[in-house]
Amino acid sequence: MSGFDSATPRRAEILPLGDCALLVRFGERLDDAANQAALVLADRLAGAGIMGIKEIVPSLVSVLVRYAPEMIGPNRLAGEIALLLGAKAAERQAPIHDIEVRFDGPDVAEVAAALGLGVDDFILRHNAAPLRVLTTGFAPGFVYCGLHEEALVLPRRTSVWPMVPAGSVLFAAGQTAIVATDIPTGWHVIGQTAFRNFRPDADPPTLLRAGDLIRFTSVP
Amino acid sequence: MSARLRILRAGPLTTIQDGGREGLLVHGISASGPMDRSSFDRAGRLAGASAEAGVEFTQAGIDVAVEAGTLRLGWAGGAFVISVNGVAQDWPGSAELHAGDRLSITPGAWGNYGYLRFGPGLDLPLVMGSQSTSTRARLGGVDGRALVAGDVLKLVGQGKAPEAVEAAHRQDGPIRFIWGIHARHFTQNVREKFVTAVFRISPMMDRMGVRIVDENRVFEEASILSLVSDPILPGDIQILGDGTPIVLMRDHQPTGGYPRIGTIITADLDRLSQMRPGQTVAFAPVSVEHAQHLLRSSA
Numbered sequence: 001m002s003g004f005d006s007a008t009p010r011r012a013e014i015l016p017l018g019d020c021a022l023l024v025r026f027g028e029r030l031d032d033a034a035n036q037a038a039l040v041l042a043d044r045l046a047g048a049g050i051m052g053i054k055e056i057v058p059s060l061v062s063v064l065v066r067y068a069p070e071m072i073g074p075n076r077l078a079g080e081i082a083l084l085l086g087a088k089a090a091e092r093q094a095p096i097h098d099i100e101v102r103f104d105g106p107d108v109a110e111v112a113a114a115l116g117l118g119v120d121d122f123i124l125r126h127n128a129a130p131l132r133v134l135t136t137g138f139a140p141g142f143v144y145c146g147l148h149e150e151a152l153v154l155p156r157r158t159s160v161w162p163m164v165p166a167g168s169v170l171f172a173a174g175q176t177a178i179v180a181t182d183i184p185t186g187w188h189v190i191g192q193t194a195f196r197n198f199r200p201d202a203d204p205p206t207l208l209r210a211g212d213l214i215r216f217t218s219v220p
Numbered sequence: 221m222s223a224r225l226r227i228l229r230a231g232p233l234t235t236i237q238d239g240g241r242e243g244l245l246v247h248g249i250s251a252s253g254p255m256d257r258s259s260f261d262r263a264g265r266l267a268g269a270s271a272e273a274g275v276e277f278t279q280a281g282i283d284v285a286v287e288a289g290t291l292r293l294g295w296a297g298g299a300f301v302i303s304v305n306g307v308a309q310d311w312p313g314s315a316e317l318h319a320g321d322r323l324s325i326t327p328g329a330w331g332n333y334g335y336l337r338f339g340p341g342l343d344l345p346l347v348m349g350s351q352s353t354s355t356r357a358r359l360g361g362v363d364g365r366a367l368v369a370g371d372v373l374k375l376v377g378q379g380k381a382p383e384a385v386e387a388a389h390r391q392d393g394p395i396r397f398i399w400g401i402h403a404r405h406f407t408q409n410v411r412e413k414f415v416t417a418v419f420r421i422s423p424m425m426d427r428m429g430v431r432i433v434d435e436n437r438v439f440e441e442a443s444i445l446s447l448v449s450d451p452i453l454p455g456d457i458q459i460l461g462d463g464t465p466i467v468l469m470r471d472h473q474p475t476g477g478y479p480r481i482g483t484i485i486t487a488d489l490d491r492l493s494q495m496r497p498g499q500t501v502a503f504a505p506v507s508v509e510h511a512q513h514l515l516r517s518s519a
Contacts, residue, residue, distance in 0.1 A: 015401050016398055017453060017483055018398055018511075019483075019485050019511035020453075020486060023451070028447070029448060059450050060449055061448050061450075062448075062451070069515065070516070073512075074508050136247055137451070137475030138248065138449070138473060138474065198247070198248075200359055203348075204247065205244070205247050205249070206247040210246075
């Protein structure tokens with residue numbers, strides 16, 4: 001799964017995002033190497049203790065860095081980031097989470113059929129290998145996990161589900177997502193889990209971190 | 221010291237806000253906070269606010285009654301019409317109110333958002349370090365929802381000495397922005413039209429975003445590709461699939477995959493939030509250095 005060699009850093013682009021943030025982007029399409037590069041940089045930035053950084057947000061293929069302009073300028077910060085891009089990564093041992101899913105979502109039969117599989121085979125293939133949490137985004141605690149093998153890649157639905165409940169397990173674009181709050185979605189709903197990633201009263205408010213590994217298992 | 225306020229009338233999207241819950245984008249949570257931060261701060265200075273939270277109300281205004289206790293209230297933001305027990309007051313301004321007093325705020329000459337701040341602090345739980353309401357994520361404030369008539373707010377503690385503030389001078393001129401993370405996805409022609417055309421604020425606006433009417437069809441021919449989502453910040457100008465520009469505001473979704481042509485500078489975002497539907501708006505690009513200079517001089 002790790003196609004990214006941290007000794008040969010991927011080319012990054014450092015762009016201003018408004019007057020108080022930089023975006024460091026590792027690609028314009030989602031692939032494993034770009035996502036890993038973003039996670040590695042976010043870790044290094046968190047460990048580097050650069051004065052003036054207010055927030056570090058790893059995403060699918062980029063890292064947002066919010067800064068206090070009265071403490072550090074964008075050029076100096078971009079320079080510090082460039083130095084970290086060249087540094088060697090400290091390997092992080094990713095925690096593994098087991099998540100039980102009831103694969104009885106309203107779209108699971110259609111998804112399996114579109115992939116040329118029976119539902120049981122689809123579930124087997126879906127759960128065959130652990131997935132990485134690529135990022136948290138879109139809504140509180142909503143995690144994107146991936147990437148699935150090429151043969152399991154399916155576009156989103158053509159219509160939107162107006163509301164799916166927390167715990168819904170979604171599938172599209174080579175990824176599986178876990179819903180943590182009630183949301184509308186254009187993804188295929190393939191199942192339900194009792195797992196709740198978002199707990200507003202807890203600190204931190206979400207359990208899963210980008211880079212963590214997820215082992216999905218099927219429960220009746 | 222404690223006091224109790226009852227909401228007698230509330231326009232849509234009246235919410236509790238404070239400085240916001242920053243630093244939680246990594247959990248998929250946007251910061252929220254006041255749409256017009258400088259007016260929120262001015263109302264706080266007028267009230268001698270000892271705590272961070274206040275009430276953000278919308279164009280229709282708000283009526284409140286003091287049910288118990290004595291407290292100072294400060295108000296600011298846009299230009300509303302205000303009276304206390306039927307007696308007209310200055311806007312912005314402040315007054316000490318006692319049990320039985322009624323304060324009524326009705327629509328005024330300009331602006332979308334006004335603020336009521338209090339000497340004592342609002343007795344509401346902190347959710348992830350903040351009392352700000354995110355109606356989108358249903359967090360904070362009063363049960364994560366907008367305030368409605370009949371809600372009672374408890375206030376505790378002692379206010380600080382109130383400060384005098386100057387009335388906000390209404391600024392005009394183009395809204396300034398920094399070219400966005402996807403600016404180069406737009407042709408030179410579209411970029412040029414974007415900075416020369418006149419747009420209009422649409423009625424489709426809320427705390428998540430303000431849609432802009434593209435009367436001159438600047439983005440009509442822009443072919444919009446689907447992009448990988450990146451984190452969003454308030455002020456990002458996204459161009460939706462049908463060519464509609466939308467400026468993302470305080471309750472923005474944390475990530476987005478529509479192309480962003482620009483990001484409005486911090487010093488101009490309060491002003492944009494106060495522009496009413498139908499008002500014309502033009503956009504002008506500036507450098508990051510200039511935007512930061514403006515931020516320092518406005519602070």
